[in-house]
Structures are given as C-alpha cells and as structure tokens.
Amino acid sequence: MKKRQGWLFFIIFLLTLSVYLLINYPLQLGLDLQGGSQLTLQIIKDEGKVTTDELEAVNSVIDKRVNNLGVSESNLQTLGGDQLILELPGEQNPLVASRVLGKTALLEFRTQKEGTSTDLKILQVQRLSIKDLMEQYSFAKNSQNEDNFLNVIKDDLKKIEQELNYSSTSNDLYGKLIEIKKYVDNEITNLFIKTDLSGKDLINVGRRQEQTNSNWEVLLTFSNSGGEKFAEITKSIAGTNQLLAIILDGESISEASVGMQFASTGITGGSATISGNFSAENARELEVQLKGGSLPLPIEIVETNTIGALLGSKNILKSLYAAISGLIFVGIFMIFNYRILGFVSVLSLVLYGFFNLAIYSLIPVTLTLPGISGLILSIGMAVDANILIFERIREELYEGNTLTRSIDSGFQRANSSIVDGHITTLLSCFVLFLLGTNFVKGFAATLGIGVLISLFTSLNCSKTILRFFTTYQSLRQKNLYLPKNNF
Template sequence: MKIRIIAIMLLLVGGLIGYFNYNSQVDLTSKFPFKLGLDLAGGTQLTYQADISNLSADNIGESMSALRDVIERRTNLFGVSEPLVQVEKAGEDYRLIVELPGVTDINQAVTLIGQTPLLEFKKEKDNTQEILNAQMVTFEALQNGDANITPDPLASEDPYQSTGLTGRYLENAQLIFNSQTGEPTVLLTFNAEGKEMFAQITKENLNKVIAIYLDGQPITTPVVRSEIRDGKAEISGGFTPEEAKELVRNLNYGALPVPIELISTQTVGASLGEDVLNKGIFAGIYGLIAVSLFLIIWYRLPGLLSVIALMMYVTIVLALFKLIPVTLTSAGIAGFILSIGMAVDANILVFERIKEELRKGMDIESATREGFSRAWLSIRDSNTSSIITGIILFWFGTSLVKGFALTFIVGVVVSMFTALTVSRTFLLAVSPSGRGKISSFLFSCGITR
C-alpha cells in the first residue's frame, strides 16, 4: 500500500510540473518562458576576432571579460532583447560571439557593436535642479500608477551638459582605500591635455556636480570640492569594494579594451527560425510516439508504465530548461531527443533483467526488485560515461556544441532518476506477489504468451 501511495504522489507531482510548463508558456507575463537560441528565434550572430597581441597572459582573461561587458552594455543601450555575448577560445585565438535576437539587418548589428563606447565628463546646466526635480516627480507618478499625469517637458532633458572632457583624456583609474575610514575610493589620473582641461573645469564648477557618463548613462555624480590642478581626482560615494572595482573597470575600459575584427556574420529570419523550431518539436513528438508504441507492444504493462515515466521525464526536463534557464537551439533539441533514447535504454535494460529473473521461476514482485538491482550497475556505468562525454563537449566545444552538450547532460541525469525511481515505483505498485496467467502475460514481452 505504501508504494502505491508514493506512486500516486509521483503522478500528482508530475501533473503539477506539467501544469507549470503549460501555464508559464501561455502566460505572456511569465518569468519562465523557454529561452530560444538565435537559430530558433531569428536574428543575427556576429563573430569577432580579438587582437590580444599587446596583452600579457595575465591580463587576457580580465580584458576579454571587460570587452564582453562593454559590448553587452552597448547592445542593451540600443534596446536589443536578451542579447547573448560570450567569449570563446579557439586554439590560441580568442573570439567574441555576439547574438542579437530580432536584429536581422547585419549592417545595423555591425553598427551597434562597432561603435566605441563613450566616456564623458559633464557639468551642470543653469536649470539642472529643475530638470532633476521634474524627472523625480514624473518617476514617482509612474511608480504610483498615475496614468493621467502630463509629463513635464523638462523630464526628458539631460540635466548635464558636455564639458568636452572624454575618456580619451583619462590615463587610468584605480581603486584605493581611505587610510582612515577604509572606504573604497576611485582615483582618476588624466594625461597632460586632460590635466589642463580638468583643472579649468573644476575651477569653474566648485561645489557643483561633474557627472561621469558611460554610453550616455550617468554612472556617478561626484561634487567638486576644490580646484584640481594635478590631473588627479578621487570619487567617493559610499561604494562597496565590488561597486568601486566595477566602476574602475568601466572607467579604464570606456573604449574597447581589446581591438576586435569582424570575421563572420550569420542571419536567421524569424520565419526560418520558427520553421526549424516546429520541425524540431514534431521530430520529438513523432520519436516519442514511436518509442512509446514499441515499449507498449513489446513489453506490455511494464512498457506502458515506462511510457508514463517517460512522460514525467519529459515534463521534468522541460521544467529544468525553463528554470536554469537553458537556451534552446536546434542542436540543443537534438541533444534532448537523444537523451530520451538514453532514458528508454535504461528501462529496456531493467525489463530484460526482469525477464531473466522470471525465467528462473521468481515471482513477479521479487523479479522486479532483482531486475532493478542487477540493472543498476550497467545503467550507472553507461550514463556516467555519457555524462563525462557531455562535460568534455561542453568544456571544449563551440557555442553550438555547448547547447547540445548541456541539454544532453541534463537529460541523462534526469533519465537516471526516472528510470530507477519513477519506473521502479510504478512497477512495484502493480507487481503481484504471485504469478497468475494474466499477470504472467502482462509482464511477458515480445510474442511469447
């Protein structure tokens, strides 16, 4: 009785997970939709070769990370939905892969990436405070849900104006800590020309804000306390060490930290991506139906129960794809479909072991327990080798191969759970302690009676 209650609970949990998958997909406001790759959603992929010839081995990793952050900031600035920017090492070369969903114009995509991020120092306008007040009033009204508010025209203006001092005059920025308070502070150092400009700007803007902008967005707004003639300035504002470190990196890499060269482009139209997605879904459904029919016809009742377990397997894996989240590509769907075969393979190993035990004269319940016990080692070794292969592919493969490897690994891990826990629970819940004619037929396989 206890094992049957557990089986019913597993069915209920599987139903709830299935409902989560369905509801999170049809609800347009859901936080857990499937995340589709470029080949399924449509868009543009740009591949850049990074020139690391002038970088020391110790600085390559940090510089490539900064390059990725700069490009991500630029694509986000232009409103690209969920861009994917990743660094890839191919031999001794470093490449930057940029995927821009929804952007099918290659020239537009190249323009987005190719422009150098701009670091600017701006000063207050005569009406800066009025603009800031208007922006605050508008923001608070929107936060309170006041849809009838008439925005003040000032709210759309930039409260600061250019001084002509940009990132090209900045020699470097570094993180230091106040010797008395231990507070993290950012130290700016300008080159000779920037030193003169900064001295003049600070002299004319005592007790006023000099805003530092990166890619058109203010990242800090320090107040000038005195004229600065040595070309150095300290920015303090209650930063945490991590925030100060990030600010230093942004200031140092206002321009691209690593020269890049466009080496390839790829565009996938939205209709083509939808067609690929539909074909992948239908391939998975047809494959699942074919496997299910084989299991039911050949293995009868155990086959039927394994099909139910297989449905739970699919449900659990799809939920994990949403929660992790996994970016689904055509290669990733292929890896998922392949893992379904691995899940079926584990069940077949168990069924064949059960058949052997039944031939020795065991009752069905004992044969089921012994069959799972004896099949475990084979299933463990087979799936472990598959997982190791998947990890190697994910670690050393390209982005396309990584998509395949990740879905394959997730699928194999879940298949071990469903084959050895869910299938076992279902079989034991219906296994009789004896061997009647009907039970013998239901637990037989093939064309035997």
C-alpha cells in the first residue's frame, strides 16, 4: 500500500514540476510557428568545386556569427554541395542578418605610407561628404519634397566626382553614391601598407559606449603573439605623422595616430579600441563579424523568404485546434468503449501531455509543424499501449479473476508487447534524427521523446491511477470495466 502511495505522490510531484517548467521556461517555436526569415546562401569559388572541408568551414563561421547575433534557435543546414539554408526564427528583417553574414570579415592593420598626409586628408573629407549625402538621400526618400532634395544631392555628388576626377557608371543616384563611396574607401586603403597583424591574432571582441558621447566603440583583445606585433607596429609610427588604419574587407573604418609616449615600447597590454563614430547597431554588427572569424570563401545571399508572425500564429492555432480535437475524440472513444479504464487512460494522457511539453521546454526542443505531428503521433502510441493493457485486463475478468488480480496480470501480460513496440519506434526515430534534414529531425525528436514518456505513463501512471480508483468500493464493480452486454 505504501508503495502505491509513493508512486501516486511521485506522479503528483512530476505534474507540479511540469507546470512549473512550462510557466518559467516557455516553449521555443520554430520558423513556421514563430515567423522569421529564411536565407539561401551561395558559396562562391572561382575555380573548381567547393570541397567538403570548405563547406564545413563556411558552415562553422556562419554558425558562430548567427550565435553572436543572438537569434534564438536558429537553424543552419547544407543544401547540395555549395549552398546553405539559414533559418532565423523571430527575425522579420533579413537585411540585418545579411549585412553581417555576407561579409568576409577580413581584418587588417596597416600603417600609412610616407608623404600621403595631404591626399589622405582630402579623401577623408570626401568620405564624410559622401556619408552625409547618403543620409540626406535616406531622408529625401521619406520626405514630401523628394525630387527637390534628390536634385540637390545630384549636384553635390557631381562636385565630388569632379574633385576626385572620377565618374560613376551606375544608372541610379543611390548606386552612384555607393560606387563613389567604394572608390574613396579603396583610395584610402591604398595609402596604407599591410602589416603581419590581422584578425587571426584576435582572441576576443567586445563593445561599449564611449563616455564622452553616445557613440560606440569596439574593443579588441589580441593573443600573446598578436599583442607583441601590435606593440611593435605602434612603436614604429609613434610620434610621427603616420597613422594606423584598421581595415575591414578592404574598407578603412578607423585611422588613428600613436602618441610620442609610446615611442619606446609601443602600445602594450595586447588590446586596442576601434572608434569610428559607430552607432550601437554598427558596433554590434562589427563585433559579430570579428567574433565569427573570416569566411574562407565569399558567400552571396541568393534568396530571402520571410514568414510573418501572423502566419506563424495561425499555424499555432490550427495545430492547437487539431491537437485538442484529436484528444477529445480519442477521450470520448476510450471512455465509451472502456468505461472506467477509458477514463483512466484520459487522465494518463493528460499527464503524458504535461510531461512531454515540460521536457520540450527543459531540453529545449524547438517546436515546428512536423514536430507537432510527431507529438500527436506519439499520443497515438500512448493510447495504443493503454488499449493493449485494457484488453488484457478484460480477458482476465472474462476468465473470472478478481479485479485486483486482473489489473496486475493485465499489465504484466501487455508489458513485453508494449516495450517491443516502443523500442522499434525509437530505432526508427534514431535513424530519422541521424540522417534526416531539419524538419525530419524535429519530427523524430518529438516522436522519440513522446515514445519514452509513453512507456512511463502507460506502464506506471495508468496502473497507479487505476489502483487508486480501486481503493473505493463503489468503483470495484466489474460492470464498470466490461461492456454491458457481458452481464
């Protein structure tokens, strides 16, 4: 008797724990339920096919960048031999991710060539002018006097082209601005000489807001060898007119002088700061690119799909209606056909549902539509196990055994069949999870977890609840467990 009470209290404890987990650890939803973005990434290689090692290397860098972006439960998988599919649940603006993912993130430290100070100052002024024109363009596109503003921008751009002695070839105004900006960035970069210090020498990247204003800066921490290189480089240009440029993907994002006080030792400590009048978003993007490392091969985003949050909500509602409807019909069938036994199976299924969802939130498991299908299918497995047990109990009652003995014997006789059936299903889930794609893995995961919990609820919870019911004399009548036409 104490053993039965122990199991009953243990089940109540598990139910309470499940409710606690579901309240404090919400279920994580996949792209098809939460909405978000899906990007198809094409790996570009000039000669030959993309090798398996190169594909895995690109996959690894992209995965790091996505993790640093902070997108929860993102999914990255290969497609063919040279493409990747990236899913970003909850991210409704794929442009944010594409700016970070598509760049190669090649970080270089260069020193200024001698005798280029005048040229650099002119180009820096032109760069600021172009940046200002690009901001004006964004404002003009949202203003009522768009044409007037755009005409002013065109005139200013022509002056810059004349000063640079360069003519853009793009047909639209924004394309011209981008082209001129790239030209100026390239010209500035050419005024600096490469050193042996690069992004490969970084061990950590961070960001913080500057104390004097609202701009942000990016913090770099070098390895031991990188710190020594940085000290030597800064020592060589300390107190001179030469600047140190930090260049990302061929674009100089910061040019800084090194004071005379560092002429003897250089800047030691193995760290540096990039201050480029960054906004919080720009600083975060740069941090993500540098943390993720450099892409071994460039990539191009060839397709972008966005699933709205509203569509995801509709999918959730449809899935919820389907699950509740299925449970109601199953419950009606079980109670109608098995009476008290059927009612016990319904309670067992309720426990099964809570335990399942609690495990999903604890691991956590990302729920997708195929994953919900696996959950619903595992409910069928749980019902099937109860039916096997209840039929064995009925057979024992038909043979004239007592109710208590029939329950014990029914569970014992059905035990091997239930275990064998669940093991074969688990093997199938293992193969699907090992070899399947993302959605197939989601289906296999939810089905596999459901099958394991089904073993516990059908063989332990159902028996504990049933034995608890039989402690009441009014519920020990055989006619409550067998069809009426048998009496």
